[in-house]
Amino acid sequence: MKFENKKWVLRVALAGALSLGVASVAKADARLDSLATDVRQVDDIDIIWLYPNQILSYKNTVDFRLNPSGNASGVGGSNTEWGGVIHDLGDDFGTIATYVNRPSAETTGTSTLLGANRNLLTNYWQPAGGAGNPVATSSNLDLFWAKSDLGLHLNYADNLTDGGAAVQGQTWGLSAGLNTGAFMSFNQTQIHLGYTEQWLTNTAANGGHDQGIYSITGGFLAQTDLNPNDSARVYGDAEFDAFHTPGNNSGFGAGVNTNATEILVGGSIKHNIASRGFVNTGLAFEYDGSQSGLNNPNAVTNNNMYSLIWNAGVESSLNSFLTARAGLAKAIYNRAYSATAGAASWTDPSLNAGNAINANKNVSFNIGGSINVENWTLDSNINVTTLENSLQAIAPGTGIMFAGTAIATTETDLRYKF
């Protein structure tokens, strides 16, 4: 097949995605959450958590996150922030990065859209053993190194947790990302592979250790330029999670003995607007299959979950120092099948509680912006409810900012380039 023909096939395939809308689910930093999108679809510094080789693109950046665990947690606390520095040390040594206090997982504005445990759509990093790990450790230290096209990420956590008994959790993880260059009709391609394991010890008198808690991850991301203003991406990720503990008296979390497999495939199209911003649309599908309660053969629960998410986001600079963003994500299809000892059920976790069948269902709508002064950037995601309340109660002369209802932010990131 000729190069052009392959490109045509790709365009037709992506046009299908576009006809449904375009892009994926909001997760991670304030900017991505404001766009209701996924770092696999839009260039953003959070890509380093999937592809460590990408620290080469984001070299010489100070990256501080002012909220501990994503969109749902809000800003504040002053003692739960996390962040790090990416530093280019030259062509001989490469680029290194150090992050500290990274949370075990990020909850996002759209996490409520899908319900629990859509692991790859709602988190692109999660604890060893999967998002359901009840004794997940936040990361003490993340170290990156990258040179040429290869990047490595070493993760270390050592927390004393309280899971009903004194439990020490230690986690080690190693992942790699590789820029694989142009391939077929794609201008850029890259792959990643990783392994994370957690060791639990009950330091109380009864002692005890886990029976295997680990995750294996892998994925690819490819981009092609359709024309000077439009580009398309396809991506895929897969993960296997195992969480095994001795039993209910271990203090490691009862009844979560689980094996889980997650597969995510998606595509997106991005249209640049005269160097001022872009519109991005995407479509992503995730399958999660798991078996939980494995320590009791008579009460094993089989779960199968299918999610198809469409999302769209727009980013545009208002002037040299202000940028506005907005994004919308919706579950086109979302079903969870669960069966325990013969009793099975189908549910749609996207429903608003108490919704009538003819009511609008749950969506994730996000708004945010950036202030950029010289090399400083402050990105915020606005609490949409507070904004809409203000818009609803505009008082002439006072403006929407002082209309009696304060506008709150849900997350904020502070960055500096050097």
Add this chain to the structure above:
Amino acid sequence: MRYLLMVSFLLLALSQGSLQAQTSTPVTDSTTAIQQEKDKIELEKLQLEDAQLKLKLMQAQAQLSPVPTATAQPVKLTGDQEKLALEELKETESKKAEVLAKEAKEKTDVFILDFINAEIWYKGNRFSIYDFNNMVLDQNWKLVKKLDERDAGGHARNLFTYQNANLLKYEHRDRGIFFMTMAAQSGDFDFLTTDGVSFRSSSSDVRTNVNNSNRYFVYDSQGWDKDQKILKYRHGEGLGFNDQVEFWFDKHGTMTKVRFGTLGEH
């Protein structure tokens, strides 16, 4: 007898030619010497042209700039007056650049740089210096584009290169960093500013020309990068990146690089 002498002389000459052909060094020396002489003549020609351009520039400056009087005292300008004065200065500098560009219209290896208006002139045509990439495309030259890095928001900072001229610019910003390195290969460019500075200027020339004739950029500092001396000039205060110009010199005093734009931007 006469013929015999001529034939002998001819044979002797041929044998010497053959000997020279076998021992190639003298020929190479001769060729190198000729080439060096040609290079020297070419350099002198370029210097002469440069001097002519500078002379014309000075004439243009004399025509366009108000003549300073010995009794003139600095006058404190108000905000509006300052803006007006700046606009007038920019217009004057633009006219200087235009005169210079028209004089250099036939020269295909020189960029006329107007740092005050952030403009680059080539073959008599004006471009924004931050639009250098499009200027290259307009000339049907082969533009090299490379991703240098990204900001945290994922915006690409691209490095556009043609020969020894480069533009480093974020895709979402109006300004960037333009820089030229000393000509090192065939097809590379020289530059000439409205202050009369070019790659052949010494650091003393730069100090004298920029300090004396430029009311836009002020001297900032002298810095060092390894063994390179850097003369720094800037315009602007407050929020936002200043316009800055840097001239780099090696330990022999030769200008190796000129940088202009938002040099504080990373």
